Amino acid sequence: MTGDVLDLLKQQYCSDLELEERSLNKYMIHTGYTYPDGDELHILLEKQDDAWCFTDDGHTMMWLSYSDFELTDTRRSLLEKTLRSNNVRIDDGVLYVSCSNRDYDRLGACLRSMIQTEIQLTDLQYLEKDVVRDTFNEDLRQ
Amino acid sequence: MDFSVIVIYKDINGRKYIIRRYNGDHGRHYHKDTGLWISGPHIHSITERAQREYHKDETEAAETDRYKTLEQAIEVAMEDMNVVFERNKGNADLRKWME
Numbered sequence: 001m002t003g004d005v006l007d008l009l010k011q012q013y014c015s016d017l018e019l020e021e022r023s024l025n026k027y028m029i030h031t032g033y034t035y036p037d038g039d040e041l042h043i044l045l046e047k048q049d050d051a052w053c054f055t056d057d058g059h060t061m062m063w064l065s066y067s068d069f070e071l072t073d074t075r076r077s078l079l080e081k082t083l084r085s086n087n088v089r090i091d092d093g094v095l096y097v098s099c100s101n102r103d104y105d106r107l108g109a110c111l112r113s114m115i116q117t118e119i120q121l122t123d124l125q126y127l128e129k130d131v132v133r134d135t136f137n138e139d140l141r142q
Numbered sequence: 143m144d145f146s147v148i149v150i151y152k153d154i155n156g157r158k159y160i161i162r163r164y165n166g167d168h169g170r171h172y173h174k175d176t177g178l179w180i181s182g183p184h185i186h187s188i189t190e191r192a193q194r195e196y197h198k199d200e201t202e203a204a205e206t207d208r209y210k211t212l213e214q215a216i217e218v219a220m221e222d223m224n225v226v227f228e229r230n231k232g233n234a235d236l237r238k239w240m241e
Contacts, residue, residue, distance in 0.1 A: 030170060032172075034171075036197035036201075037186065037197070037200065037201045037203075038172045038201050039165070039171050039203075040169045040179075042144070042168055059144060062144075062146065067158075068158055130158075
């Protein structure tokens with residue numbers, strides 16, 4: 001019985017994953033995970049040189065910029081810790097997780113790393129000025 | 143094409159509210175009430191319910207075929223918000239983003 005449920009879970013979980021071809025060697029990955037506004041996490045799989053690479057094309061940082069978000073030293077430090085702990089690289093606001101040929105057996109782990117990073121980075125929205133001002137005032141009143 | 147055209151209202155206390163967000167084709171959007179996904183360009187709108195119940199005021203979104211490019215999205219946003227140009231009054235010209 002437990003085995004049946006596990007098989008069902010694996011089957012349904014994996015069937016939620018879809019690939020949409022965007023251009024040559026570039027695919028959008030539909031994971032079913034969303035940003036807090038309901039937009040799906042922006043994840044692309046593309047071939048760079050000879051390796052496959054997951055990238056968000058800068059969408060996560062753009063998403064954060066929707067609100068009154070300023071990358072101060074404290075916020076930058078949190079962002080860098082998130083990237084480091086998930087083995088994600090950032091270049092000019094674009095997130096990357098590269099999978100070299102020898103890492104192909106870790107493609108799933110690389111994708112999970114990108115998913116986790118995007119979700120954790122969007123949590124930085126809770127440090128936007130309005131939220132910090134409100135929580136600061138509440139703490140002060142206690 | 144991944145872009146966002148955003149209309150923001152700033153109240154007298156300086157708090158900003160996203161009234162509308164015109165997103166390009168950056169992927170899908172999940173409609174929390176219907177449980178359905180929408181694809182392609184979509185327009186987010188602020189709602190009182192989203193302000194009360196969700197993390198983002200502009201969580202509500204509807205699919206659109208009114209634009210495909212950034213330039214067209216700016217035109218649609220201006221049309222929806224009734225933004226018109228008044229020359230020589232120091233108004234910002236949104237068309238500078240189209241050049």
